[in-house]
Amino acid sequence: WMQELAGHLAHTLRTLRAQRGWSLTQAAEYTGVSKAMLGQIERGESSPTVATLWKIATGFNVAFSAFLEASPAQQQATLHRYGDLPVYDQDNADMRVVPLFPYDRQLGFDMFVIDLAPGALSESSPHEPGVIEHVIVISGRLELAIDGEWHSLAAGEAMRFQADRPHAYRNASSQTVRIHDLIHYPQS
């Protein structure tokens, strides 16, 4: 993601500077960002901070969003059916994890439909710092442990938690439990 963004930034900055007919020295003057830094960005060698990007946008008098690439998923409404995308854990009969949407790099989230068979227990090791899960029970009753504390969620109930700690999903009932799991990753 950062690699693509750097490429997009480089292209956008080069294009803007050519349109204005500015030298690097002039661009540095108008933006307050050093020539060296501007050069690095134009060569795709640097991922500037948000503050630096704002200076450049302001100096060139363009919107901040001019530097951000819109993801195709956002531009067009797309119908996603359950089972359209490759399934994970297919060999694990107790738990089935099916992505509903492809990973969205810009929004930084995954969304899964998860089915837990009766008696299923799935323990998840801590994810990266900053990862947040949103668990929504669609049908059945889910037991959800966060940091060793168990919660019981009925259909229609949901829980949002910091997933950078141990957590587990359990189906203590005699019927299959279906949940949606929306996982948000912090932008790196």
Ligand code: MN
């Ligand atoms: Mn997890």
